[in-house]
Amino acid sequence: MKILLTSIIFCLASLGMLQSQQPGNFHVDNGNLAGFFGDGTRDNWEETVIIRAPAPGQIKKVYIYLCGTVAKKDTIWIVGDPTDGPTFPPSLFSRYINSFAGFIIDYSGQQGWHELDVEYLNLKSGGINSIGVQHLIKPNGPYFGVDTKAQSQSNVTSFLADVFRPNPQFYNLRGTIATATPGSYMAGVLIEYGNADPEGKPLPAPNPSLIDVTIEAGLVDNAGNPIKSAIASVADWNNDGRDDIAIAGGHFFKNNGNGTFTNVSSSINVPNSGTIWGDIDNDGYLDFFAVRGWGNDKIYYGNGDGTFTEDTDPTIVMNAPTVSPMWLDYDMDGLLDLFIAYGRKEEGGMETFYPDQLFRNLGNRKFENVTAKAGISSGEPAPYFDCWGASITDFNADGLPDIFVATYRLAPDLLYRNNGDGTFTEVGVTTGARGVATYSPQYFGHGMGSDWGDYDNDGDLDLVVGNLGHPDERALSSNRSLLLENKINENNKFEDVTEKSRLLFFEMNAGAAWLDIDNDGNLDLVHCQYAYYAKDAGKAKNTRFYRNLGADYLYQLEDKTWEWGAYIHGAWSPVRFDYNRDGKMDMLVASSNDYVKLFKNNVAQNSNYINFRIKGKVGSNVNSSGFGSKVIVDMGTKQYYRFLPGSVLNARASQSSNDLHFGLGDAESVFNVVVNFSDGQVLSFDDLQINKTYLIDYDGKVEFISQGGTSSVKENNANQQLTIYPNPVTGNSTIEYNVTYAGNVNLSIYDMSGIEIMSLKNEFTESGTHHVNLNGNDLPNGAYVLRYTTNNVIYSHKFIISD
Incomplete structure (x- = not known):
């Protein structure tokens, strides 16, 4: 956006060189009043001053100097600074999404300082964040006072905007x-700094605890330079338990297991504009989709030795701009299906949009285009949408992978159940996942990325959508970034909690990722900010690192970027993983304007964790990538949930780790861990240690994963402990279960939503092999889970009732 932003000489109403005592402890002005814009030619213009204290803290009071000779009321607004510069002032058009509070001032006609008490807002600002103070100039004032200090283009704080006039340029x-x-508006704050000396003065920023280790980790090109790119993915393509980087x-880059990576680009030798990983054919080796677009997309199958063979079914190759491919097993056959979100083409001032596609994996590396018959076409009618930030979810927790597409160009977002x-049925409208209402009912957001996580620890997946949104007139018809709390089990809706969560509005918000940075049990948020210019060519557009304050603070998000020292300009894609296997989630943040940075996490020094990688069964209907899995960690007094419904995308063709990571705070143990597989198989463990990363496979085998690799722990084989035959059940069947140690045994049947529908046994049982008869006529046709619990261990087995 090219905006007129030049310092010009205004005719100020001269008041002489008046010295004014400055209230508060931080000001943008020098205390010397030069005048005000009171000649009557700027009525209904907007005056804005941006205040950025040198360090973060709580704003207690805001001060503004008003001038003019006529007594009247005025409304002063405290707003955010969405351009993160300041490079341009927010306008009244964005106040409905960007205001912290409005204050009515009863101006007496005597110039002087006015105090706004904002302590009740618990407003945090400073460091790299700013607040704005603004109002409209009314006939005969009042007016903001201007000081005698000339503004520089590199540090503009004060703006005068002809806010209602259309801009012909x-x-x-x-x-x-x-x-x-010409000078700064006279404004200041009383701020209580979060990190201050005994006199209340701000201390310098602490040493970074999210440390840029990109160079020392070896993430450089052949010339030794860091890499500029907006897209990156992580995946363990050589099955050594450590995520590699693409x-x-x-x-x-291959993970060496010692905190460094080796550049293996020449040996893999696959040009691409993004890679998305999964075990497509369920042979135990990771494969990947290489994004190139316009008829050039490729699929590469893993050979098991770190090499790949290209074998692309022409069915999945479309003459379209590929943006975000995703792997999921939507039909639960163990073979990964493919959803592709496409973008747009601009030519001769015209835009052409391309429909998203769903391809069913038929086996033998062949696919069928099922876009129409699966219902995807019905959700995206012609002329289609420009799609960027797609993701896989299980929003209704029914064990089936759903599809979310964050659309661009103000279209409604799509949620396919x-x-x-x-x-699939598109339910974005009925659930509210499409976005929130704007002043133009047909317009929503500019989606740039999305992620799903249980940020409020209530057991379901909540949605964050990164939306690019402008602070001018376009704000009336554009969503800001949104945080939508999952209320599906209550009223089949998502609730917009963006304002309540304190998620900040920035114009260039892009990709987003949930992760527990400080291992306190609450999911924190990393939210990128894109830019149209290189680093140092303008004001920094910083990615924001938010800490989730937890239940005591209603799960509000607090920007900790300054405190944690993690700076990257103009990034699009955040990717989470634990690259050094120390139990602290690290971040790979991709920027084509700065460079791709690896941030090592030293925040969570004194908190505990438990981490899981789930493995399905090769050749079965449960994919080896573990897609469709859920892990529940029971702490005795509360439970934590993590889901892996499919490829974990956080932005355009950028994939996070398959790890399911749980921060535990100061807890010294976990009571129980339950692993749910996509076919209804359930494993339960009550003896897993904290501060470990576990690989758990479908048959109950448990291994430790460390920086050095994997080592076996034990096996918990459900198939040897519990079976039912014949299966499918057409009449009478026999349930066989083995009791290793005498104790209480519970044997029950559950439907696929997890509701117990029949208890078969609940009594003390001696060790040995036991049998129970089941009459299939007692249950309607369908799929069920047989669950056997003994000595705090749960075994399960899926079975079918059919005529």
Whole structure:
């Protein structure tokens, strides 16, 4: 957006050189009043001053100096700074999504300081974040006072905007004509710094605890330079328990297990603009989709030795701009199916959009295009949408993978519910997942990324959507980034909690990722900010690192970027993984304007964790990548949930780790761990240690994963302990179960939603092999889970009732 932003000389109403005592402890002005814009030519213009204290803290009071000779009321607004510069002031058009509070001032006609008490807002600002103070100039004032200090283009704080006049140089948009004032508006704050000396003065920023280790880790090109790219993925492509790194542009790095990576790009030798990973054919080796678009997409199958063979079914190759492919097993056959979100083409001032596609994996590396018959086409009618931030979810916790697509160009976002019969229904409208209402009912957001996580620890997946949104007139018809709390089990809706969560509004918000940075049991958030210019070519557009404050603070998000020292400009894609296997989730953040940075996590020094990688069964209907799995960690007094419904995408073709990581805070043990597989198989463990990463496979085998690799722990084989035959059950069947140690045995039948529908046995049982008869006529046709519990261990077995 090209905006007129030049310092010009205004005719100020001269008041002489008046010295003014400055209240508070931080000011943008020098205390010397030069005048005000009171000549009557700027009525209904907007005056804005941006205040950025040198360090973060709580703003207790805001001070503004008002001038003018006529007594009247005025409304002063405290707002955010969405351009993160400041590079341009927010406008009144964005106040409905960007205001902290409005104050009515009863101006007496005597110039002077006015105090706004904002302590009740618990407003945090400073460091790299700013607040704005603004109002509209009314006829005869009052007016903001201007000081005698000349503003520089590198540090503009004060703006005068002709906010209602359409800008003929920028699409006739209102709110885009602004100039920097000759001096700064007289404004300040009383701030209680979070990190201060005994006199209350701010201390310097602490040493970074999210440490940029990109260079020392070896994430550089052949010339030794860090890599510029907006897209990156992580995946354990050689099955050694450690995630490797793939960066768009054909860069591949093998994890060495010692905190460093080896550049293996030349040996893999696959050009791409993004890679998405999964065991497509369920042979135990990771494969990947290489994004190239326009008829050039490829699929590469893993050979098991770190090499790959290209074998692309022409069915999945479309003459379209591929943006975000994703792997999921929507029909639960163990073979990974493919969903692709496509973008747009611009030519001759015209835009062409391309429909998203769903391909069913038929086996033998062949696919069928099922976009129409699976119901995807019904959700995205012509002329289609421009799609960027797609992700896989299980939003209704029915064990079936659903599909979410964050759309661009103000279209409604799409949520496809998996019906379990090979079809999907678009439910974005009925659930509210499409976005929130704007002043233009048909317009929503510019989706740039999305992620799902249980941020409020209530057992279901909540949604964060990264939306690019402007602070001018376009704000009236565009969603900011959204945090939508999952209320599906209550009223079949998502609730917009963006404002309540304190998620900040920035114009260039992009990809997002949930992860527990400080291992306190609450999912924190990393939210990128894109840019159209390189680092140091303008104001930094910093990715934000938010800490989730937990239940005591209603799960509010607090920006900790300054405290944690993690700075990256103009990034699009955040990717989470534990690259050094120390139990602290690290971040790979991809920027084409700065460079791809690896942030080593030293935040969570004194907190505990438990981490899991789930493995299905090769050749079965449970894919070896573990897609469709869920892990529940029971702490005795509360439970934590993590889901792996499919490829974990956080932004455009950028994939996070398959790890299911749990921060535990100061807890010294876990009571029980339950692993749910996609076919209903359930494993339970009551003897797993904290501060370990476990690999758990479908048959109950448990291994430790460390920086050095994997080592066996034990096996918990459900198939040897519990079976039912014949299966499917057509009449009478026999349930056989083995009791290793005498004790109480519970044998029950559950439906696929997890509801117990029949108890078969609940009594003390001696060790040995036992049998129970089941009459299939007692149950309707369908799929069920037989669950056997003994000595705090749960075994389960899926069975079918059919005529």
